[in-house]
Every structure is written in C-alpha cells, then in structure tokens.
Amino acid sequence: MSSTATKDHPQLAAIFNRDEPRVDWHDETLWWVRAKRDIAAHKLPEWELLRETASQIKNNVLSNLSSYLEQFEANAIKNGVTVHWAADAREHNQIIHKLLSDKGINRMVKSKSMLTEECHLNEYLLQQGIDVIDSDLGERIVQLAGEPPSHIVLPCIHKKKEEIGDIFHEHLGSAKGESDPKILTETARQHLREVFLTRRAALTGVNFAIAETGEIVICTNEGNADMGAHLAEIHIASMGMEKIIPQRKHLGVFLRLLTRSATGQPITTYSSHFAKPQDGKEIHIVIVDNGRSIQLGREDFRNSLKCIRCGACMNTCPVYRKSGGHSYHTAVAGPIGSILAPNLDMEKYADLPFASTLCGSCSNVCPVKIDIHDQLYKWRQVIVKAGYTPKAKTLAMKGMAFTLASPALYRAAGKMGRWTFKYAPFAVNNGANPWYKHREMPKAPEQSFGEWYAKRKDQHK
Ligand code: SF4
Numbered sequence: 001m002s003s004t005a006t007k008d009h010p011q012l013a014a015i016f017n018r019d020e021p022r023v024d025w026h027d028e029t030l031w032w033v034r035a036k037r038d039i040a041a042h043k044l045p046e047w048e049l050l051r052e053t054a055s056q057i058k059n060n061v062l063s064n065l066s067s068y069l070e071q072f073e074a075n076a077i078k079n080g081v082t083v084h085w086a087a088d089a090r091e092h093n094q095i096i097h098k099l100l101s102d103k104g105i106n107r108m109v110k111s112k113s114m115l116t117e118e119c120h121l122n123e124y125l126l127q128q129g130i131d132v133i134d135s136d137l138g139e140r141i142v143q144l145a146g147e148p149p150s151h152i153v154l155p156c157i158h159k160k161k162e163e164i165g166d167i168f169h170e171h172l173g174s175a176k177g178e179s180d181p182k183i184l185t186e187t188a189r190q191h192l193r194e195v196f197l198t199r200r201a202a203l204t205g206v207n208f209a210i211a212e213t214g215e216i217v218i219c220t221n222e223g224n225a226d227m228g229a230h231l232a233e234i235h236i237a238s239m240g241m242e243k244i245i246p247q248r249k250h251l252g253v254f255l256r257l258l259t260r261s262a263t264g265q266p267i268t269t270y271s272s273h274f275a276k277p278q279d280g281k282e283i284h285i286v287i288v289d290n291g292r293s294i295q296l297g298r299e300d301f302r303n304s305l306k307c308i309r310c311g312a313c314m315n316t317c318p319v320y321r322k323s324g325g326h327s328y329h330t331a332v333a334g335p336i337g338s339i340l341a342p343n344l345d346m347e348k349y350a351d352l353p354f355a356s357t358l359c360g361s362c363s364n365v366c367p368v369k370i371d372i373h374d375q376l377y378k379w380r381q382v383i384v385k386a387g388y389t390p391k392a393k394t395l396a397m398k399g400m401a402f403t404l405a406s407p408a409l410y411r412a413a414g415k416m417g418r419w420t421f422k423y424a425p426f427a428v429n430n431g432a433n434p435w436y437k438h439r440e441m442p443k444a445p446e447q448s449f450g451e452w453y454a455k456r457k458d459q460h461k
Contacts, residue, residue: 007329009328009354016158016324017323023322025160031315034312034316037365040266041260050256050257051257052369054257054369055369058305065242065244069244072211075211081283086288086290089288089290093120093125100125108199108203109135109228110135110228111202112134112136114152117331135196137188140192149325152334153311154311161179165177199228201232201233201236202229202234205237206238209245212246212247215275217271221270223269223270225270229274233281236286239285239286242305257368259310304339306368306369307370312365319355319356338353339372342379350389353376
C-alpha cells in the first residue's frame with residue numbers, strides 16, 4: 001500500500017486503476033450491493049415516507065442538539081453509565097487511554113467504529129503500549145494487512161478472497177493457498193473467540209443514542225460488538241455527538257432504513273440496546289465533537305451531520321466504485337466523506353469535493369435525504385474562494401472565463417482547437433494530459449455548430 005499522506009485523489013485513483021480487473025470487480029460488486037438496496041427499498045411502499053420522516057427527525061435533532069445531548073447524558077448517568085465529553089480526537093484518545101491504564105489493561109477488543117478510525121485511536125494506543133484487536137471480520141482483515149478500511153460498511157471490499165487467504169496464512173496460520181470463504185471465516189472465528197475471552201476491555205461504536213432513555217443501540221451483522229461488550233469488565237462506547245435520536249419510538253424509522261440502504265437486508269442481524277452496566281461491570285460513553293460543532297454552524301453543510309453511515313452513497317457513486325476507498329485518504333470515503341473531511345482540514349482535503357461527477361445518485365439513495373451532490377458543489381466554491389485549488393487549474397479556469405466572455409475570442413479558439421485536433425493531435429493527446437488516458441481521440445469536426453447553423457439558415461431562406 002503506498003503512502004496516502006502526500007497524494008491527492010487523482011493520484012491515488014491512478015494507483016488503484018493500475019489493476020484493471022480489480023477495478024472491474026470492485027465496480028461490479030458495489031453495483032450489485034446497490035441493486036440489492038433498490039430491491040429492498042422498492043418492496044416498501046412507504047419508503048419515501050420513511051426517508052422524509054428520518055430526515056425531519058434529524059432536522060429536529062440538529063436544531064436542538066445541545067438539549068438532546070444533555071437529556072441523554074442525564075439519563076445515561078441515571079442508568080449507572082459514566083459519560084465523558086471529548087472536544088477533539090486527541091481528547092477522545094486520551095480519555096480512552098486513561099480508562100484503560102487506570103485499570104492496568106493493555107489489551108482491548110474493538111468492534112467497528114468509524115469514529116475511532118477518524119481519531120486514529122489504534123495507532124495512538126499502540127504508541128502507549130496498548131494492543132487493540134478489531135473484531136469485525138472485514139476490519140480485522142485490513143488491520144492484519146496494515147491498511148485502513150476502504151468502505152464504512154464493507155471495510156475490505158477492495159480485497160480478493162485469495163489475498164485474504166494469504167493474509168490469514170501469514171498471520172493466523174491457515175493452510176497456504178486456502179481461499180474458501182467458509183474456511184477463512186472459521187479461522188477468524190477461532191482466532192477472535194480467544195480474543196473475546198481474554199480481553200478485559202471492549203470498545204464499540206454507537207449507531208443511535210436515545211435521549212429519552214439514555215441507552216445506546218449498536219448494529220452489527222456478526223454479533224462481535226455484543227460478544228466483546230458482554231464478556232469484558234469495561235465497555236467503552238465512542239459516540240459522535242450527532243448520533244442522538246430523541247425517542248425510542250424513532251428508532252424503528254432508522255433501523256428500517258439503515259440496513260436496507262446498506263446491504264439490502266431488512267434489518268441488521270443484531271441491533272443491541274445497552275442501557276446499564278451488569279453488576280460489577282462498567283459502561284463508559286465518550287461523546288465526541290471533533291469538528292462537528294463547526295459543521296453544525298456551516299449552514300450549507302450542517303445536513304451532512306444527519307448521516308447514519310449506511311454506505312449507500314459510496315455503492316452508487318461511479319467515482320468511488322472506479323477509484324476505490326483508499327483514494328479518498330480519509331476515514332470516511334466516498335461522497336459523504338468528501339463533505340465531512342474538508343470541515344476537518346480544508347486544505348488537506350481540498351481535492352475531495354472534486355472527486356464527483358455531481359450526477360446526484362448519492363442524494364437519490366441517501367436514506368436521510370442529505371443533499372450530498374449540492375453540498376459537494378458548494379464545497380468546490382468555498383475551496384476555490386479560499387485559494388486551495390491547484391494553481392494550474394485556477395489559471396486554466398481564468399483563461400476559460402476570459403475566452404467564454406468574448407464571442408470573437410471563443411470563435412477563434414474553436415477554430416484553433418479544430419485545427420490542432422486535425423493536424424497536431426499529439427499536442428493534446430499525450431502523456432501529460434490525463435483526460436486521454438482512458439479515452440479515444442474524437443474526430444475533429446469540420447466546422448463549429450455556429451457555422452453549421454448559419455449555413456443551414458442561409459439554405460432555408
Ligand atoms: S450520506 Fe446518506 S447514503 Fe451516504 S452513508 Fe450517510 S446516510 Fe448513507
């Protein structure tokens with residue numbers, strides 16, 4: 001895996017695109033998941049009503065976030081849960097480290113949590129001498145491979161089963177060349193069972209936090225969050241502050257939308273409620289801001305906080321499917337990640353809002369009706385105004401604006417372009433022009449549309 005630290009989306013996409021068969025099955029597999037989502041959605045006549053309801057509930061949450069968070073905290077404390085507040089990733093990581101070190105724990109099991117990826121928790125804890133084992137199968141695979149997840153729901157969707165077989169052979173001792181998914185899954189089960197039984201601490205994410213009751217709901221298909229949390233002495237739940245829903249009755253709306261949008265299933269295999277610790281055990285919930293308050297204050301982008309992390313916008317996005325999740329060089333990839341990341345660091349992620357065709361398919365599938373492609377377009381304007389676009393692009397756009405503003409110049413440029421296409425195609429179709437890497441050179445037209453139209457008009461006089 002090459003470094004993603006200094007490369008932008010086009011450069012990283014070009015690396016992914018070197019392996020054309022991989023690009024093809026990545027594209028086809030995600031489209032297949034998208035098709036399953038369509039079938040599941042079309043089976044529910046009330047689908048659009050559900051989306052609208054979810055969107056309105058989240059509107060209410062975002063408009064009253066501070067009071068719902070306080071209500072959630074008060075109820076969670078009443079239930080015997082300890083609540084912590086983290087302003088940013090550093091505080092989040094420090095709180096978790098302290099909870100573990102106070103108990104002399106140096107090994108922890110963790111289920112899927114994109115927030116901990118966002119905060120780079122594993123790397124931080126490793127530096128402090130604490131070993132973290134990811135227990136979601138896909139996450140464990142990428143962890144063993146030394147890579148970040150490439151998709152929020154399907155973390156190792158970029159890997160072939162043969163590659164997973166090699167990783168398991170190297171790290172978990174499965175037979176060389178074994179790539180049968182059933183056998184590999186059984187190998188992972190045996191390995192993780194030992195982890196679950198021996199870890200004193202378990203960390204999970206939070207899908208929904210119910211203000212009315214102070215409970216959290218965690219959705220998994222593998223039951224790994226439940227195994228970890230039930231067996232460990234201390235359960236730590238990392239929660240983005242936007243995960244609040246007001247009442248328990250609202251949960252049904254989101255549970256019906258979440259997995260249908262993600263994988264086409266009617267519901268996740270496990271939707272587990274955690275309200276209070278078992279006798280002699282502890283639950284800690286760390287509520288994290290890490291830029292969310294700033295995003296809430298950005299009128300054009302606040303709706304991105306409605307996201308329930310279903311991944312549907314990634315599965316449908318033609319750019320994501322062809323460029324792979326790692327090309328986004330951020331924890332949450334794809335269209336929604338391209339809206340969230342510039343809020344954290346506009347300069348570093350200035351390339352991401354441009355990694356879109358703006359076709360609008362992401363907005364069409366989003367279960368909470370986020371106007372994703374409109375927000376991507378708006379980020380482009382913000383980024384251009386802030387001066388974070390490449391100089392060459394800015395100059396080219398200025399040149400284009402100047403040309404388009406003058407009919408005479410526009411006609412002259414058109415003539416020159418047609419001449420170049422015809423007599424010196426190498427001037428545009430060369431290695432320095434990435435546009436032609438996967439495209440055929442078009443045949444140069446003999447005349448412009450304006451010339452053709454003028455002639456026709458003369459003929460019909
Ligand atoms: S933006 Fe919408 S479609 Fe994309 S992951 Fe979030 S909820 Fe799902």
